[in-house]
Amino acid sequence: MKFLHTSDWHVGRTLNGWSLLEEQEWAFQQIVDLAISEKVDGVIIAGDLYDRAVPPVDAIKLFNKTLARLVLEEQIPVYAISGNHDGAERLHFGRDFFQHQGLHLSTRLEEAFEPIELENCQIFLLPFIDPIDARIYYKNDEGKEIQGIGDALTYILEDMEKAFDPDKAHVLVTHFAVSKKDDSDGQGLRELMLSETSNTVGGLTNVTSDLFKAFDYVALGHIHTRFASPTKRVQYSGSPVAFNVKEAKRKEEKGAYIVELDATGNLSQTFHSLEVRRPIVTLQEPFETLMSPEFYKEQPCQKAWFAFDIQLSSRKELEGINVRARLEEIYGIDIVEITFSRLGDVREENLTVDQHLKDLEMQSPQEIVFDFYQTVTGGDVLSERQTALVESIFEEIGRSGQ
Numbered sequence: 001m002k003f004l005h006t007s008d009w010h011v012g013r014t015l016n017g018w019s020l021l022e023e024q025e026w027a028f029q030q031i032v033d034l035a036i037s038e039k040v041d042g043v044i045i046a047g048d049l050y051d052r053a054v055p056p057v058d059a060i061k062l063f064n065k066t067l068a069r070l071v072l073e074e075q076i077p078v079y080a081i082s083g084n085h086d087g088a089e090r091l092h093f094g095r096d097f098f099q100h101q102g103l104h105l106s107t108r109l110e111e112a113f114e115p116i117e118l119e120n121c122q123i124f125l126l127p128f129i130d131p132i133d134a135r136i137y138y139k140n141d142e143g144k145e146i147q148g149i150g151d152a153l154t155y156i157l158e159d160m161e162k163a164f165d166p167d168k169a170h171v172l173v174t175h176f177a178v179s180k181k182d183d184s185d186g187q188g189l190r191e192l193m194l195s196e197t198s199n200t201v202g203g204l205t206n207v208t209s210d211l212f213k214a215f216d217y218v219a220l221g222h223i224h225t226r227f228a229s230p231t232k233r234v235q236y237s238g239s240p241v242a243f244n245v246k247e248a249k250r251k252e253e254k255g256a257y258i259v260e261l262d263a264t265g266n267l268s269q270t271f272h273s274l275e276v277r278r279p280i281v282t283l284q285e286p287f288e289t290l291m292s293p294e295f296y297k298e299q300p301c302q303k304a305w306f307a308f309d310i311q312l313s314s315r316k317e318l319e320g321i322n323v324r325a326r327l328e329e330i331y332g333i334d335i336v337e338i339t340f341s342r343l344g345d346v347r348e349e350n351l352t353v354d355q356h357l358k359d360l361e362m363q364s365p366q367e368i369v370f371d372f373y374q375t376v377t378g379g380d381v382l383s384e385r386q387t388a389l390v391e392s393i394f395e396e397i398g399r400s401g402q
Contacts (some may be wrong), residue, residue: 001121001169003079004035005257005269007046007221008239010085012059014051015280015305020241021058026277027240028066030254034272035076038258041118046221046237047083047128047175054087071102077118081127082107082223083175088127106173109137112156115163115170121262124160124215126174128222134140149176150207161214169261175221177206180230200358208385209234216265225252226271233267235259240274245307245337248280280336284309286343287318296330308338340367365394 009028009315013020024041035043043333050059069304070076080103082088084273088107097104104116106125115122134152138144151175209230212218224247237257242248270358281304289295290308308327312318327335364381369390 001041001042001118001171001262002038002040002260003044003257004038004040004076005029005032005044005046005219005235005237006240007044007175007219007237008048008083008224009045009239010048010051010239010243011063012051012055013241014245015244018305018334018336020243021062023241023277025062025066027254028062030274031240032066032069032074034258034284035070036074040258043078044071044123044173044219044341045078045080046219047081048085048221049082049091050086052085052087053090057346059211062134067103075102075183076163077102079106079123079125079173080106080123081105081173081175081221081294084128086128100254109133110157113163115160118168120162120170121171121261122165123171124163125172126156126160126172126177149205150211153207153211157211157214167263169263171217171261172212172215172250173215173219173220176194177222178209178212178218178220178230178234178328181208181210200265212309217259217267219259225250226255226257232233232269235269242276242280242380245280245282248305248307278304278334280305280307282307282309284311284341285294286325287321288313290328299331300331302332304332305334305336306331307339308335309339309341311341311343313343340370366390 002263009024011021011024013024031043049063050051055063067078070078082091082105090108091105094105097106099308103124104125106112108127108128109129112124112126115124129149129152131146131149131152133157135146138146138155144151144155144157157172160172209218212234216233220229220234220236223236224239226236226242228238229235235257238252238254239247240254240256242252242254251271252274255271257269257271259267259269261267281300283290283299283306285295285308287310290310306327310318310323324335324338327338370387374387
């Protein structure tokens with residue numbers, strides 16, 4: 001069997017309020033073209049099809065358009081599951097009808113135990129679940145005690161193995177945080193986790209790769225970088241588009257895997273990168289440098305999303321300057337983030353407590369609030385309205401203290 005492995009499409013995702021639909025459509029067109037040119041037997045989408053449970057209309061139209069091209073026009077089967085961002089019950093509607101058209105979609109645990117039978121391969125589709133889903137499924141089995149996701153997956157995978165055909169290869173499509181065998185606490189994954197918002201799954205409660213040893217290939221979704229893959233056979237494809245500034249800073253090529261697997265389990269895989277329609281460019285420089293023709297003429301002005309971290313000796317340097325307006329004149333209006341840091345501050349996350357305290361001593365109360373908001377939101381910046389509200393609060397505090 002030869003198939004394309006992709007995941008984490010997050011159709012309808014925004015970048016600090018800016019729509020990414022055009023970037024996503026550009027990536028999806030390339031994925032379909034790749035599936036056609038490679039003559040694959042199927043396309044695997046390992047969860048997080050949409051970015052939210054109730055996606056906007058334009059996102060639904062784009063997703064349907066992409067599936068129609070694959071399944072109806074090119075007659076390439078799609079094997080997909082719901083992820084933690086998807087509305088599982090919403091996606092389940094019409095499942096049986098679409099399956100006859102070539103769209104195999106699993107959104108419920110009970111659907112995972114019946115494999116899709118191909119000539120040389122069995123495909124098991126296990127959607128994202130919470131431990132409570134497994135407790136309900138196994139409620140009549142007194143011998144199964146489920147405390148966390150690791151317990152749940154152990155029982156689920158054991159039951160899947162009962163349906164194995166020994167003359168075929170076995171593929172699992174699922175959506176969890178899976179770390180290397182020797183990374184049981186998931187620290188290695190946390191260092192790579194740039195798009196999920198918490199460190200517990202649906203954020204990052206991890207299981208280790210040895211749990212999946214019975215399968216010949218495990219097509220994973222959930223982590224947005226392929227470099228999080230614990231083994232060659234337990235593989236993340238990564239997302240097809242960079243979704244935030246932190247991902248962009250990695251400068252990682254996005255793409256999809258072409259995987260070939262025979263009945264005996266022999267595996268080969270090739271990563272194919274996707275062309276970026278509009279890159280996210282991150283610049284950390286003093287304001288004077290950003291305004292210098294010698295510097296900005298080397299940048300893709302008007303052709304990219306820009307995120308600026310402006311280095312300052314003091315915030316007073318920019319008093320009376322409309323920073324966003326000045327930047328837009330040169331770099332274009334697609335500025336997704338403007339932050340400020342002390343000159344020479346590389347913003348490493350391993351700074352000592354003393355260093356953090358010294359930073360706080362140099363900041364105004366407003367600056368501390370701005371930085372705190374960025375930290376807890378993963379890089380978002382306050383809107384103009386939020387900024388005005390913060391400033392008015394501190395002005396009121398100042399007046400009340402006089």
